[in-house]
């Protein structure tokens with residue numbers, strides 16, 4: 001099975017691009033979604049997070065208060081590393097299980113969508129890397145609009161990741177998402193045809 005790592009900066013459009021590939025019939029696993037699964041009530045990782053950060057990161061119903069934890073870890077690199085030390089092994093394990101299921105089902109190509117593909121070393125698990133790219137001003141505007149963040153909070157999230165320009169250089173394929181949604185969709189369709197559908201027929 002060919003595994004394509006799909007990455008990019010925060011709010012660059014990875015999820016949007018992945019949904020478009022999924023609509024065309026691609027198999028997709030998404031690290032952000034796995035990160036949510038591993039902190040559900042009853043999961044080991046949630047207990048470890050509470051032990052490390054205190055009950056203030058829980059909602060009254062016992063679920064993770066993501067906004068509260070986000071405020072802590074995006075302002076403090078050492079707190080972020082503590083959280084990653086808890087969540088990343090659990091995310092990796094779940095990703096391997098999902099990839100194995102796709103392999104067993106005879107899947108030809110799978111996308112592994114991961115914001116921290118380079119930062120978390122996931123790059124060694126994929127066969128090639130596609131990067132969704134945009135300039136920082138557009139990134140900032142989309143991030144603030146989507147998550148209702150102040151400019152300062154949005155900038156600190158961007159600063160917690162490898163700079164977009166570096167990611168761009170490391171991708172075998174770059175999807176330029178500075179333009180409209182229609183332009184994104186056109187690139188996805190072209191890549192689907194040229195890089196996936198045609199190659200699977202070879």
Ligand SMILES: CC(C)(COP(=O)(O)OP(=O)(O)OC[C@H]1O[C@@H](n2cnc3c(N)ncnc32)[C@H](O)[C@@H]1O)[C@@H](O)C(=O)NCCC(=O)NCCS
Pocket residue numbers: 009010011031032035065066067069070073080083084087088091114115116120157160161
């Ligand atoms: C801090 C948390 C609770 C904030 O939750 P929230 O719902 O606000 O954001 P969400 O999970 O949807 O992530 C949004 C984006 O933030 C960025 N981001 C998330 N975690 C990190 C991190 N550790 N370092 C840098 N950027 C990150 C990514 O670009 C991600 O796509 C959450 O992001 C989390 O648990 N992060 C640790 C797990 C992780 O590293 N996830 C990334 C996938 S490997």
Ligand SMILES: Nc1ncnc2c1ncn2[C@@H]1O[C@H](COP(=O)(O)OP(=O)(O)OP(=O)(O)O)[C@@H](O)[C@H]1O
Pocket residue numbers: 008009010011012013014015016017032115142143146177178179180181182184
């Ligand atoms: N071409 C576009 N034009 C306008 N808005 C867009 C475009 N592409 C994506 N968006 C919007 O930008 C925001 C970020 O996109 P998306 O959630 O797909 O990014 P992401 O890379 O998955 O983000 P994260 O790393 O935070 O998970 C969303 O609100 C999305 O609807």
